[in-house]
Amino acid sequence: MLADPGTLERSDLVAAPASGTRTVRIGLAGLGNVGQAVARLAPEAARLATAAVRFRVAGALVRDVSRQRRCPLPPRVTTNPEAFLRGHYDVVIETFGAIEPARTIVARLLGRGIPVVTANKSLVAAHGAELVALAARRGTTLRYEASALAGVPFLGALGERPYVAEVARFVAVVNGTSNFILSTIAREQCSFADALARAEQLGLTEPDASRDLDGLDAADKLALLASLFGWGSAAPADVEVRGIRELGADDLAAARQLGGTIKPVVWASRTEAGIDAFVGPAFVELHHPLAALAGALSGIQFSGRYVTDLFFSGPGAGPDITAATILDDAVEAVSSTRRFAKPIRKAAPRLALTAPETEWLVRVRFPGVAPDETAAHTLFAGVGLAVTGANDTQGAVRWLRIARTPRARLTGALRQLLHTHRVDCYAIRSLR
Amino acid sequence: MLADPGTLERSDLVAAPASGTRTVRIGLAGLGNVGQAVARLAPEAARLATAAVRFRVAGALVRDVSRQRRCPLPPRVTTNPEAFLRGHYDVVIETFGAIEPARTIVARLLGRGIPVVTANKSLVAAHGAELVALAARRGTTLRYEASALAGVPFLGALGERPYVAEVARFVAVVNGTSNFILSTIAREQCSFADALARAEQLGLTEPDASRDLDGLDAADKLALLASLFGWGSAAPADVEVRGIRELGADDLAAARQLGGTIKPVVWASRTEAGIDAFVGPAFVELHHPLAALAGALSGIQFSGRYVTDLFFSGPGAGPDITAATILDDAVEAVSSTRRFAKPIRKAAPRLALTAPETEWLVRVRFPGVAPDETAAHTLFAGVGLAVTGANDTQGAVRWLRIARTPRARLTGALRQLLHTHRVDCYAIRSLR
Numbered sequence: 020m021l022a023d024p025g026t027l028e029r030s031d032l033v034a035a036p037a038s039g040t041r042t043v044r045i046g047l048a049g050l051g052n053v054g055q056a057v058a059r060l061a062p063e064a065a066r067l068a069t070a071a072v073r074f075r076v077a078g079a080l081v082r083d084v085s086r087q088r089r090c091p092l093p094p095r096v097t098t099n100p101e102a103f104l105r106g107h108y109d110v111v112i113e114t115f116g117a118i119e120p121a122r123t124i125v126a127r128l129l130g131r132g133i134p135v136v137t138a139n140k141s142l143v144a145a146h147g148a149e150l151v152a153l154a155a156r157r158g159t160t161l162r163y164e165a166s167a168l169a170g171v172p173f174l175g176a177l178g179e180r181p182y183v184a185e186v187a188r189f190v191a192v193v194n195g196t197s198n199f200i201l202s203t204i205a206r207e208q209c210s211f212a213d214a215l216a217r218a219e220q221l222g223l224t225e226p227d228a229s230r231d232l233d234g235l236d237a238a239d240k241l242a243l244l245a246s247l248f249g250w251g252s253a254a255p256a257d258v259e260v261r262g263i264r265e266l267g268a269d270d271l272a273a274a275r276q277l278g279g280t281i282k283p284v285v286w287a288s289r290t291e292a293g294i295d296a297f298v299g300p301a302f303v304e305l306h307h308p309l310a311a312l313a314g315a316l317s318g319i320q321f322s323g324r325y326v327t328d329l330f331f332s333g334p335g336a337g338p339d340i341t342a343a344t345i346l347d348d349a350v351e352a353v354s355s356t357r358r359f360a361k362p363i364r365k366a367a368p369r370l371a372l373t374a375p376e377t378e379w380l381v382r383v384r385f386p387g388v389a390p391d392e393t394a395a396h397t398l399f400a401g402v403g404l405a406v407t408g409a410n411d412t413q414g415a416v417r418w419l420r421i422a423r424t425p426r427a428r429l430t431g432a433l434r435q436l437l438h439t440h441r442v443d444c445y446a447i448r449s450l451r
Numbered sequence: 452m453l454a455d456p457g458t459l460e461r462s463d464l465v466a467a468p469a470s471g472t473r474t475v476r477i478g479l480a481g482l483g484n485v486g487q488a489v490a491r492l493a494p495e496a497a498r499l500a501t502a503a504v505r506f507r508v509a510g511a512l513v514r515d516v517s518r519q520r521r522c523p524l525p526p527r528v529t530t531n532p533e534a535f536l537r538g539h540y541d542v543v544i545e546t547f548g549a550i551e552p553a554r555t556i557v558a559r560l561l562g563r564g565i566p567v568v569t570a571n572k573s574l575v576a577a578h579g580a581e582l583v584a585l586a587a588r589r590g591t592t593l594r595y596e597a598s599a600l601a602g603v604p605f606l607g608a609l610g611e612r613p614y615v616a617e618v619a620r621f622v623a624v625v626n627g628t629s630n631f632i633l634s635t636i637a638r639e640q641c642s643f644a645d646a647l648a649r650a651e652q653l654g655l656t657e658p659d660a661s662r663d664l665d666g667l668d669a670a671d672k673l674a675l676l677a678s679l680f681g682w683g684s685a686a687p688a689d690v691e692v693r694g695i696r697e698l699g700a701d702d703l704a705a706a707r708q709l710g711g712t713i714k715p716v717v718w719a720s721r722t723e724a725g726i727d728a729f730v731g732p733a734f735v736e737l738h739h740p741l742a743a744l745a746g747a748l749s750g751i752q753f754s755g756r757y758v759t760d761l762f763f764s765g766p767g768a769g770p771d772i773t774a775a776t777i778l779d780d781a782v783e784a785v786s787s788t789r790r791f792a793k794p795i796r797k798a799a800p801r802l803a804l805t806a807p808e809t810e811w812l813v814r815v816r817f818p819g820v821a822p823d824e825t826a827a828h829t830l831f832a833g834v835g836l837a838v839t840g841a842n843d844t845q846g847a848v849r850w851l852r853i854a855r856t857p858r859a860r861l862t863g864a865l866r867q868l869l870h871t872h873r874v875d876c877y878a879i880r881s882l883r
Contacts, residue, residue, distance in 0.1 A: 330765065
């Protein structure tokens with residue numbers, strides 16, 4: 020057991036015998052849904068086959084002491100950061116979210132040599148590099164496996180593994196709520212509103228549903244992943260972001276007819292100048308690994324110079340899954356000096372973001388009955404778009420697959436069709 | 452840089468500054484296809500974004516010095532283990548395969564505090580626990596990410612992560628060669644012999660193809676995974692093992708008609724008494740993550756008490772992929788004290804192996820034209836088997852899906868049908 024976290028030395032971190040069980044004092048900075056799940060799961064460590072620690076939650080910093088909580092309460096719960104920081108902890112778990120006061124508290128703790136585990140994607144994306152550098156200077160670690168895909172521990176596969184970490188491109192489903200909604204529409208042919216209501220019933224939505232449904236959460240995670248892969252710093256506001264609200268049962272049925280489905284995707288590829296990237300619903304063929312991500316699963320496929328087509332998937336975020344990932348980080352933080360955070364480069368370049376050239380799936384509403392595939396082909400060829408597939412239809416709407424085209428050219432062509440033929444189009448990207 | 456591996460101390464392993472680049476001397480125990488790929492890729496470490504090491508291959512132990520090799524040759528190449536062991540190495544990479552002399556050499560090195568990286572599944576499955584314990588006593592590590600699914604770094608996600616490491620069951624495609632053959636038959640409707648010839652052309656087969664095609668390699672990996680998950684020790688010879696040689700284009704086409712495909716699977720579930728397990732071709736529905744493993748990809752899905760449906764996949768083994776994984780292990784071995792090998796329990800129980808009760812896919816050859824689905828249903832119900840699906844057929848052969856049945860009962864019923872109705876059946880397991 021450590022005497023005083025203020026004087027923690029690296030030797031304390033590695034001195035524990037591999038076979039003995041030591042008591043680890045946890046401080047919880049934040050006791051919301053995830054923090055409560057951490058407090059509930061922490062006592063179980065002592066019973067796990069491969070854990071050599073016994074967790075004791077020593078104190079918590081909260082915004083509101085009086086809030087009802089579904090977890091054993093730590094001996095000290097305070098709203099005063101200074102009082103919290105005076106506690107003795109072997110590791111602190113930060114689940115506040117947002118950047119402040121998380122950044123200040125984490126920096127103070129790391130500065131004292133206390134390892135910190137965080138699930139805070141905003142904090143890691145914006146200040147991960149500086150906090151990791153601070154931790155390294157103080158011989159401790161910042162761990163953040165739960166900040167990216169909380170239920171899919173994949174950062175540990177990259178940490179100090181420089182060959183596999185040479186990631187050149189990735190495609191991922193990172194928002195479990197959006198995926199649940201599109202999966203539900205696909206499976207039950209229900210409306211977007213019904214699928215959203217189901218997600219709300221299951222507690223899968225945040226108070227501000229817009230962050231999930233409009234792609235903002237996914238854009239944040241894209242920036243985080245670009246940072247974790249060592250590419251540099253990307254501004255989420257500069258990424259092409261589309262939400263999923265315009266999709267319904269007909270779109271998912273048409274996608275199925277065309278041999279695929281629609282998933283809420285983040286896609287990025289490193290270029291000389293920066294990254295090509297987009298966030299939004301995309302048609303994926305059924306053999307694509309992302310197509311298999313049913314329900315609220317999330318997953319990421321990445322490729323690089325030495326290893327291609329690695330694919331990691333698992334449950335989308337939920338408090339218990341996130342808490343298990345956080346507690347695993349806490350075990351690593353107190354029992355290893357592995358420099359988990361390596362992929363964050365210190366002098367991260369600011370990345371220029373470009374919308375990529377991809378294939379497309381276009382929902383086309385004709386002024387009358389939809390023309391047959393040949394006629395549709397001719398119509399679209401007239402504005403420079405190559406139709407590569409079409410679904411069956413008997414009404415005014417037909418879904419067309421369009422060959423690789425830059426976004427600007429597609430948008431211009433579709434505007435022209437609206438103008439000249441009163442053909443109303445809605446396009447999403449399409450991946451092979 | 453380390454002065455003398457004979458007196459290596461833990462402090463040497465962690466003292467290197469995070470930002471500087473240090474030179475790491477590699478010893479190669481084995482210089483076959485994988486060892487040569489290691490020698491080719493090792494110099495690239497100095498150019499990788501997140502590597503803080505520069506590898507120098509200092510010596511190699513080989514069986515035959517005169518063999519032609521497609522790699523830069525180390526300064527010292529010897530067939531004499533004692534001469535090799537006198538070299539100065541910061542890490543040794545063992546790619547001999549088989550148990551001896553690998554075990555003796557690895558034990559000698561670990562005993563001197565030199566970290567070892569191995570891709571040797573036989574060694575890790577049979578002696579992993581004792582070697583890991585030896586490494587721990589000497590303050591060093593044995594790393595073996597390449598021993599299980601060489602192209603899929605997933606052990607690092609379990610290493611010191613006790614919550615996610617509570618694995619209760621898994622299903623995997625671990626033999627890239629078998630998967631390539633079945634994927635090729637499915638895609639091209641070719642014969643088994645043609646697909647095998649293609650695999651041979653691509654260098655995907657071992658000299659003894661039987662280990663791949665008859666499931667022996669997969670059975671070894673099942674035992675290895677049971678060990679790595681901390682379940683205990685399983686004898687590959689006690690597992691139900693089936694090969695893939697009896698499958699052809701008609702089987703894969705029928706599987707497709709029935710909404711799935713056939714994959715070479717290892718499946719295991721921890722029970723009170725031991726494990727339920729099998730190795731062999733299995734029907735999987737198209738939405739199953741294993742169904743998406745095209746070509747020679749391999750992958751594993753596992754579930755436990757805290758995290759369910761984790762799925763990791765990537766390229767099946769090949770020398771370059773394996774070498775990248777090995778070199779990543781080598782970087783971790785020299786820059787971290789992470790106790791990577793934790794899931795191997797020291798006193799591993801000997802596991803009793805039981806064949807599980809599953810659904811089945813049965814190829815049924817009738818003496819004349821196949822009866823319609825209703826008649827087939829009645830015929831099989833007469834021997835106690837419930838038909839849950841049938842493909843279309845116009846000939847004498849029909850594929851039937853059979854509800855959950857213990858293997859012994861299925862085998863008895865099919866024998867009875869052969870006897871009473873001259874109906875010849877070949878059954879594989881079926882997974883949802």
